[in-house]
Amino acid sequence: METKTFADRYQSVLVPVIFQPWARHLIERARPQTGEHVLDLACGTGVVTRELARLDPPPGRLVGVDHSAEMLAVARVLAEATSMTAEWLQADAAALPFPDDSFDIAFCQQALQFFPDRPAALRDLRRVLKPGGRVAFCIQQDIDVNPMLKAQAAALDAHVGESAGDAVRAICGLPDAADIRRLFEEAGFGQISVESTALDLHHPDARAFAEGAMGGMHTGDKLAGLADGAIDRAIDAFLSGLGDCLDGRAMRFPHVSHVVLARA
Template identity: 45%
Template sequence: MEANSKWQVSGGVAERYEENLVPVIFIPWAQELLNRAELIVGEAVLDAACGTGIVARLASDRVGPDAKVVGADINAGMLNVAKSKSEEEGKLIDWVEADVGDLPFGDASFDAVFCQQGLQFFPDKLSALKEFRRVLSLDGRCVICVAQSLEHNPLMNGQIEILTRYIGEDAANAIRAVCSLSDSSMIHDLFAQAGFSKIDIESVTLTLRHSDGKAFVAGTMSSTPAADAISILPEETRQELLQEFLNTFGSYYDGHALAFPHVSHVVHARV
């Protein structure tokens, strides 16, 4: 439960997260965050709770090859995938194993700090935001996104229903944690308490798409912290679970492709 609520994965799950979830979910959100930060060439960027590092990798294209770009995460498996992907893409990015509550960087060492779908998993959210503010320069900005509640997010809602039914409450907890920080006034208070000013919180809905619904549900279920529990189910039960998961999308599935809403708060705050 403790590891699950921090979205901890092991084995080959980090590779599958990169392969299955990043193109459909995390690239579109990363572009949203990067557009709002208005990065300029040469700016220093931190991707906090970077996972496989998609925000850092895309930020690197915007700030150029000579700028400092760093990704930090507590999960070594996620960082290994981040490192091999950035090497493959020919990008110079530093990958650092660190807890967001105690970042190993000097004061005012970044122009922008991003945190994509990470804040909801931190046990001490205020300490993390204070750290983000500490490492930002005087004109620095922090841009993050956090998923809204389950009723707005059919993907997570369906996953929870199916994991609870086929595996148990505990297996659904990592997904429940994704939507656990949906109150925008609470998010605003946390940023204000951490000392940020000009805190803008916007509700953003993206339509996420996959041309093969069956492949997407199989890929998604194999890329979360519940993947191991699913992989040991008898094959027939696993196939039934995947079909039932696909059914939860209702009219968002047309028999071939999926197109479903994914709703988050996007926060843009200044030091």
């Protein structure tokens, strides 16, 4: 049986449930125009770029950048399967390999909180945007308003270890709107809007989602190495922690983030 990579699990489980809905929401908010050059920063497996390519008419140049070669490999395979045209580059967000004034718009979903040097990344992003260029980010809010993540962290704390739970809490590592606004202001952005936004997300099989989510997080597979019984107990704890978000076999949960719109 073929072993799936971390990026494969991320794509098959997390992208359809979480990252594709957010990609569509950000695109709707940013309204890319025909011919615009678009950067998908920290693109992962490329869901924002794929959604952009489906627009009729599509924007102009599409470029996805990520630090992970594994994620980019999945992005390339998926793009080739639909014959879409995009560029995929491995790079540090704080040292983008583009000339000044290269892009009209940049998207970045659920990644700024993980950047080692957030101010440097935002400064370099502003550098590669054209004057007046737009950004559309989403950044996870606090774990207490995100019941799925809260249940996941508690289950990992109890059955894997606190460091595993900390990996989930890191997803909520930049929850304060004032801090986000300050980062964008100090990087030289203007017309900054930071808006609390909740998407109602759904998965028909909560157990399958739990297994995949814990094995396809930003920070790696937290169930690897556990015995089967221990994995089952961790998943059971996750399902129990969902509370009202669990409806029989299915789950439905609010996913609450800040949406940031700004101009260079």
